[in-house]
Amino acid sequence: MPEPAHSFMLTIHVNGVERQVQVDARTTLLDALRDRLHLTGTKKGCALGQCGACTVLLEDRRVVSCLMLAVMAEGKQVTTIEGLARGEELHPVQAAFVEHDAFQCGYCTPGQIMSAVGAIKEGRARSDDEIREQMSGNLCRCGAYTNIVAAVRDAAAQGG
Amino acid sequence: MNAIIGQPVNRVDGPAKVTGHATYAAEFDLPGLAYAVMVLATIPRGHIRSIDRMAAEQAPGVLAVMTHEDAPRLAYKPIAQRPQVDAQSGEQLHVLQDPEVRFNGEPVAVVIAETLEQAVHAADLVQVEYARSPALTIFDAxxxxxxxxxxxxxxxxxxxxxxxxxxxxxxxxxxxxxxxxxxxEHHNAIEPHVTIAHWEGENLTLYDKTQWVDNDRKEIAHVFGMEEERIRVISPFVGGAFGSALRTWPHVTLAAMAAKRVGRPVRLELTRRQLYMSVGFxxxxxxxxxxxxxxxxxxxxxxxxxxxxxxxxxxxxxxxxxxxxxxxxxxxxxxxxxxxxxxxxxxxxxxxxxxxxxxxxxxxxxxxxxxxxxxxxxxxxxxxxxxxxxxxxxxxxxxxxxxxxxxxxxxxxxxxxxxxxxxxxxxxxxxxxxxxxxxxxxxRSAGSASVALTGNGMAVVRSAASDMGPGTYTSMTQVAAETLGLPVSHVRFELGDTNLPFAPVHGGSITMASMGNAIVAACQAVQKKLAGLARAAQNGPFAGLPEEAIAAREGGLGRADGSGPVVPYAELLRQHNLGWVEAEGSAQPGEETxxxxxxxxxxxxxxxxxxxxxxxxxxxxxxxxxxxxxxxxxxxxxxxxxxxxxxxxxxxxxxxxxxxxxxxxxxxxxxxxxxxxxxxxxxxxxxxxxxxxxxxxxxxxxxxxxxxxxxxxxxxxxxxxxxxxxxxxxxxxxxxxxxxx
Incomplete structure (x- = not known):
């Protein structure tokens, strides 16, 4: 365990549930989610804020959780990929990703989906060009980009 | 029978991937997991003069620091016939076995700590002094x-x-x-290479990012001089690889050494920067x-x-x-x-x-x-x-x-x-x-698969294959479903585990030509086994019939001449008081080459x-x-x-x-x-x-x-x-x- 001087007990509201989590002052929000809360749907791709795989919604804003310290999320609402579906019923963006085959390996997918959910909510998915621009912070090395655009377009049309 | 092969079936693992429930190598939650971080050489060639690890060892949370000075000497047994994925000449990197530095980025130490933050910090405290030798760093055609x-x-x-x-x-x-x-050029799959190593006595389990679990096991067995049977490799999801996870890199060895040293499961995940010097290009x-x-x-x-x-x-x-x-x-x-x-x-x-x-x-x-x-x-x-x-x-x-x-x-x-x-x-x-x-x-290459037909009407198909993204889970499910005459929803394909029948490397575009045919063979083998039971029975629809009179038809067995009803697999199992029936099949290249x-x-x-x-x-x-x-x-x-x-x-x-x-x-x-x-x-x-x-x-x-x-x-x-x-x-x-x- 971390030494006491570096250790904090935080309260974060994750997917609508209040969670207590013990972190190091240096722990990123990403590592807190993955390694402390075992919510591994949020992915680590670069830990440098460059790939977008770790995108979550913080109070409805898209953030790369690798560039945020966990302590900065104290008392805040965090939505991760695990918080989108209602039971067995997929969120419209998730369903559209499956239908349009908007991924191959699936590793960047949670980040892509969280970005799409955020962009649609912000009203920034109004055209293919706008979707491409808004989704360009999320790298997909398998190259599913055109399918991602189709999925986001479809989901946005359904009110995302 | 409705064709399933050739249909644009949605990925069967799609829901798991879009909900965050697909478990990649780093994400197996083992009690007592410790974290390892590598220290890499900063010179292109030469040797280590000294390593000062005192500060790192005394840093909070550190469980061990390992360098060439105290790492166990590993067997590195030669592989009689190297798989195509390995370099065919020269010798693979023997990690932490000597003070030599062969390239910039060669691992020179590994730090294991209670948390990732502590390991990262302590790795920074390791001081290495080098003696540089002339290096070949210029490409001259x-x-x-x-x-x-x-x-x-x-x-x-x-x-x-x-x-x-x-x-x-x-x-x-x-x-x-x-x-x-x-x-x-670098592969740059979005998932970094990562290994969790877990020893239980003399048995080792590796949760690894790999395109070939069977070879991962074989390579680590040679490195450690162990029997292959003592190693299990698990890799159900691979977050892209494009070739970088074909062979077993030195960090897999390091993870296993680190876990042995601290007597706990250890995760070693490469950073994005480290990938450029650790896993090929x-x-x-x-x-x-x-x-x-x-x-x-x-x-x-x-x-x-x-x-x-x-x-x-x-x-x-x-x-x-x-x-x-x-x-x-x-x-x-x-x-x-x-x-x-x-x-x-x-x-x-x-x-x-x-x-x-x-x-x-x-x-x-x-x-x-x-x-x-x-x-x-x-x-x-x-x-x-x-x-x-x-x-x-x-x-x-x-x-x-x-x-x-x-x-x-x-x-x-x-x-x-x-x-x-x-x-x-x-x-x-x-x-x-x-x-x-x-x-x-x-x-194409030789591979095998097993198929189990179960009493609830499902077929479970298994092979130690891999799916780094092309859709192995889905396409193999389709092949099995069509061969068995079952809907896709009644077939489950399991892969990525050395406990399953042998599969060849998931690379070189050979997976479907190799494993698809093995799965067809396995499906036909299980149908034949079930037909054999039905023929040998005292009574029932196929009792006493010759082998050629029974054929696989829509979701079960029927008479080859098309007369009479089709008896579903699950019904046949019930008739014989069996919970399930299983068979293996394999396929290999033939004279076509x-x-x-x-x-x-x-x-x-x-x-x-x-x-x-x-x-x-x-x-x-x-x-x-x-x-x-x-x-x-x-x-x-x-x-x-x-x-x-x-x-x-x-x-x-x-x-x-x-x-x-x-x-x-x-x-x-x-x-x-x-x-x-x-x-x-x-x-x-x-x-x-x-x-x-x-x-x-x-x-x-x-x-x-x-x-x-x-x-x-x-x-x-x-x-x-x-x-x-x-x-x-x-x-x-x-x-x-x-x-x-």
């Missing part, structure tokens, strides 16, 4: 040497050819000659081509030399000459392959290894020849169409490349191309059309828009048509093809490792400075599959399509840039500074 014996035996030949190339070239009425440079290459032709555009002589970089401690070589040897009809050919030694981590296969490089040179040179001849580039390809594999002297098992050219050209609107460079403009931009051919040899040459083909057409003032190239659309044999799932197959186009776009316009010759190191080892395509780079991609069913190659009729999809894309873009601008950029990537210079 004139210093090439032939591959060593091990590589030659594995088909990486130093020379190949036919006919009388010198005389034919001298007599050729038309000649072009050009040199092309292709930089070091596509080697820098330079190639020179000379083409001789008649004025009508018939190739009469072809010379091709490829020179690639290679590490010094082991020798990884590629089949870069393969496309030149058989893509076009040409009676006189000479090709040469050379390696330039450098102090670097070892290169390794990256999507279409070698072939993508050879195709790049050949297809750019063909475009230059078309210009020289004043001939349409597509027409030049058609005039040199290879009706057989001339180098092997074998017919193709199938080849629908003409249909690919026709379908893609039609869809693209190639006939609208004005031949003159700089002749097409739109909205202030120069417009260029370019095309290229794609080829990748088709192989002696009778035919097999390859997947493609034709790629692209449009570029060039802003002359800024030197920027945009690719508004690409159309590819492919002959990949039978297509099991057009939805996932299309995704592979458009993914290959995106990879090729990166190769043409963006990707290159920036190499620092002072330190022998990649300077742009991150995803902000090593550019890869983003969503806004890729507007419209179309993939067409021309009908084919290659039963000469294997019973399922598939050829494989991962690699062919990236071949030909970069040269088509480069050729389109020439058509737009009148400038040949022969050094990739085609960046604004190169276009403006």
């Amino acid at each position: 004139t210093k090439g040497r032939p591959p060593s014996e091990g590589n030659v035996k594995a088909g990486r030949v130093p020379e190949l050819g036919r006919g009388e190339v010198e005389a034919a070239m001298a007599a050729a009425p038309v000649r072009i000659s050009a040199r092309y440079v292709h930089p070091r 596509r080697p820098h290459s330079e190639q020179h081509l000379t083409l001789g032709a008649t004025p009508e555009g018939k190739l009469v002589a072809l010379e091709h030399e490829v020179v690639q970089q290679v590490g010094r401690y082991e020798e990884y070589a590629e089949t870069a000459l393969s496309p030149t040897s058989h893509l076009y009809q040409c009676d006189n050919l000479w090709a040469r392959y050379r390696l330039v030694e450098m102090d670097t981590n070892s290169p390794c296969p990256m999507r279409a290894p070698g072939v993508v490089t050879g195709v790049l040179g050949l297809e750019m040179a063909m475009d230059e020849l078309a210009t020289e001849l004043g001939l349409d580039p597509l027409e030049l390809r058609l005039r040199n169409y290879a009706e057989q594999d001339q180098q092997k002297g074998l017919p193709w098992s199938s080849k629908e490349l003409r249909a690919c050219y026709a379908a893609a050209a039609e869809r693209f609107g190639w006939s609208r191309r004005k031949p003159e460079p700089r002749s097409m403009r739109e909205g202030g931009m120069l417009v260029g059309y370019g095309m290229a051919t794609a080829i990748y040899h088709s192989d 002696q009778k035919y040459s097999s390859a997947a083909f493609g034709a790629i057409f692209v449009e570029v828009r060039v802003d002359e003032a800024l030197g920027t190239v945009r690719v508004p659309r690409m159309v590819g048509a492919y002959d990949v044999g039978r297509v099991i799932n057009p939805k996932t197959a299309r995704s592979q093809c458009i993914g290959g186009m995106v990879g090729g776009l990166g190769m043409a316009l963006e990707e290159q490792a920036e190499w620092d010759i002072r330190f022998g190191k990649v300077m742009n080892a991150n995803l902000a400075e090593y550019l890869v395509p983003v969503n806004a780079d890729v507007p419209s991609l179309e993939a067409i599959f021309v009908p084919n069913d290659d039963r000469n190659f294997n019973p399922l009729g598939v050829k494989g399509l991962a690699e062919v999809a990236i071949c030909g894309v970069a040269p088509a873009i480069a050729n389109a840039v020439y058509h737009a601008t009148g400038r040949r950029i022969r050094r990739l990537p085609i960046t604004p500074e190169r276009l403006l210079s």
Whole structure:
């Protein structure tokens, strides 16, 4: 365990549930989610804020959780990929990703989906060009980009 | 029976992937997990003079610091027959076994701590003093040497050819000659390489990112001098790999050593920067081509030399000459392959290894020849169409490349191309059309699978295969469902575990041609086993019937003559008081390799828009048509093809490792400075599959399509840039500074 001087007990509201989590002052929000809360749907791709795989919604804003310290999320609402579906019923963006085959390996997918959910909510998915621009912070090395655009377009049309 | 093969079935693992419930290697939650972080060498060659690890050892949370001074001496037993995924000559890196430093980025220490933060911090505190030796950090194409014996035996030949190339070239009425440079590229799958190692007594479990669990086990068994049976490798999901996870890298060994040292499960995850020096890359290459032709555009002589970089401690070589040897009809050919030694981590296969490089040179040179001849580039390809594999002297098992050219050209609107460079403009931009051919040899390998039919009507199919993204889970489910006559929802395919029947490597586009046929065999074996039980029964619908009178029909067994009802598998199991019945099946290459040459083909057409003032190239659309044999799932197959186009776009316009010759190191080892395509780079991609069913190659009729999809894309873009601008950029990537210079 971390030494006491570096250790904090935080309260974060994750997917609508209040969670207590013990972190190091240096722990990123990403590592807190993955390694402390075992919510591994949020992915680590670069830990440098460059790939977008770790995108979550913080109070409805898209953030790369690798560039945020966990302590900065104290008392805040965090939505991760695990918080989108209602039971067995997929969120419209998730369903559209499956239908349009908007991924191959699936590793960047949670980040892509969280970005799409955020962009649609912000009203920034109004055209293919706008979707491409808004989704360009999320790298997909398998190259599913055109399918991602189709999925986001479809989901946005359904009110995302 | 409704066909399931050929249907655009949604990925069966799709819901798990979009909800975050697919478990990748780093995500197995083991009690007591500790975290390991590597310390890497900062010099290109030399040795460690001293290591001060006191501060690291005393840092909070640190469980152990391990260096060559105290790491256990490992067995590193030689592998009698190295798998193709390993370097075929030299010796793999023996990690933490001596003070030598062979390349910048070689692991020199590993720190294990309670938390990741503590391990990262403590790794920073390890002080290493080095003595530098002169290092080979400059690529000099004139210093090439032939591959060593091990590589030659594995088909990486130093020379190949036919006919009388010198005389034919001298007599050729038309000649072009050009040199092309292709930089070091990195796979950069979004999932980093990671291993969790867990010892329980003398047994080791590895949760690893790997394209081949069986080989992972074998390699670690050799490194540690253990029996394979004591190792289990688990890898149900792989977050992209493109070749980087074919072989077992030193960090897997380090994770196992670290876990042994601290007596707890340990996770070792490479950072994005570390990946550039730890898991291989596509080697820098330079190639020179000379083409001789008649004025009508018939190739009469072809010379091709490829020179690639290679590490010094082991020798990884590629089949870069393969496309030149058989893509076009040409009676006189000479090709040469050379390696330039450098102090670097070892290169390794990256999507279409070698072939993508050879195709790049050949297809750019063909475009230059078309210009020289004043001939349409597509027409030049058609005039040199290879009706057989001339180098092997074998017919193709199938080849629908003409249909690919026709379908893609039609869809693209190639006939609208004005031949003159700089002749097409739109909205202030120069417009260029370019095309290229794609080829990748088709192989298959031995593999096996098991099928269990259960009392609740499900079939569970198992094999130690892998799915790094192409959709193995889904396509294999379809093959099994169709063979068994069950709906897709009643079949579950399990993979990625050494406890399952052996599968070959998930690479080289061989998975479906290898494992698809094994699964068909396993399904037929379980049907036969069930039929045997039914025939031997005292009573029941099939009691006492001869073997040939029973046939598999829709979801069960029936009479071969079609009379009488079909009895579902689950019903038969009930009749025999069985909970389940299971059988194994396998498939392996046959005599087809002696009778035919097999390859997947493609034709790629692209449009570029060039802003002359800024030197920027945009690719508004690409159309590819492919002959990949039978297509099991057009939805996932299309995704592979458009993914290959995106990879090729990166190769043409963006990707290159920036190499620092002072330190022998990649300077742009991150995803902000090593550019890869983003969503806004890729507007419209179309993939067409021309009908084919290659039963000469294997019973399922598939050829494989991962690699062919990236071949030909970069040269088509480069050729389109020439058509737009009148400038040949022969050094990739085609960046604004190169276009403006």
